[in-house]
Amino acid sequence: xxxxxxxxxxxxxxxxxxxxxxxxxxxxxxxxxxxxxxxxxxxxxxxxxxxxxxxxxxxxxxxxxxxxxxxxxxxxxxxxxxxxxxxxxxxxxxxxxxxxxxxxxxxxxxxxxxxxxxxxxxxxxxxxxxxxxxxxxxxxxxxxxxxxxxxxxxxxxxxxxxxxxxxxxxxxxxxxxxxxxxx
Numbered sequence: 001x002x003x004x005x006x007x008x009x010x011x012x013x014x015x016x017x018x019x020x021x022x023x024x025x026x027x028x029x030x031x032x033x034x035x036x037x038x039x040x041x042x043x044x045x046x047x048x049x050x051x052x053x054x055x056x057x058x059x060x061x062x063x064x065x066x067x068x069x070x071x072x073x074x075x076x077x078x079x080x081x082x083x084x085x086x087x088x089x090x091x092x093x094x095x096x097x098x099x100x101x102x103x104x105x106x107x108x109x110x111x112x113x114x115x116x117x118x119x120x121x122x123x124x125x126x127x128x129x130x131x132x133x134x135x136x137x138x139x140x141x142x143x144x145x146x147x148x149x150x151x152x153x154x155x156x157x158x159x160x161x162x163x164x165x166x167x168x169x170x171x172x173x174x175x176x177x178x179x180x181x182x183x
Contacts, residue, residue: 004033004177007068011075011086011121013041018111018147022166023074025157026109026142029170030072038064045091058092065093066100070107070177071134077112077121082128090128101132105176107169109142111150117143135180137172140165 008023027035042057043049054062065071075082093100108125110118122141129136142165144150150159157163 004069004174004181005036005067006030006033006070006072006177007036007038007064008072008074009038009040009065009086009089011040011073011083011089013085017076018144018151019074019076019109021151021155022109022111022142022144022147022157023072024155026072026074026107026166026170029163029166030070030174031170033069036064036068040085040089042089042092045088045095050095054096055092059096061089062093062096062098062100065104066098068104069181070105070173071101072107072109072173073125073129075108075110075118075121075125077110077114077116077118080120081124082121086125087128090132094132099132101129101134103180104134105173105180106134106136107142107173108136109144109166109169111144111147113147115145117145117147119143135176137169137176140168142166142169 010020010023012019112118152158
């Protein structure tokens with residue numbers, strides 16, 4: 001078994017976000033790996049700031065993504081799309097040298113209060129990631145709808161369907177990461 005580094009990006013800054021819980025649940029189900037939870041609390045993208053140099057936190061995020069064997073992105077759905085936090089992070093990382101996303105295995109998950117569980121946000125995120133050319137897994141799509149009811153007291157997913165889909169997605173992500181690390 002290869003020592004893998006798994007990076008998680010959560011599109012919500014709130015510590016108690018169910019998307020953060022879902023990201024951590026996904027990392028747990030990924031299996032043995034060094035897990036790094038990326039910091040997306042970045043300044044708003046501003047070309048004037050960029051002209052002065054890429055902020056250290058942005059460069060650290062890009063370097064973290066570049067060093068990963070695989071990435072999990074947990075996206076909330078805000079107003080039928082991805083959060084400003086997540087879009088801002090994608091915009092900033094796109095301004096760094098190189099392309100840390102290129103050929104990177106990526107799994108997308110979402111949790112939302114509504115029954116659909118973030119389907120629109122996932123579709124939008126796929127479109128936003130496409131120019132960077134990562135290896136975004138096509139599925140299974142993991143949507144945790146009515147998310148406030150899907151977690152036990154210890155912060156673990158208690159929805160059998162969600163667990164099954166997440167296990168399958170994380171198995172595929174692990175396989176992709178191991179193949180990539182061996183090439």
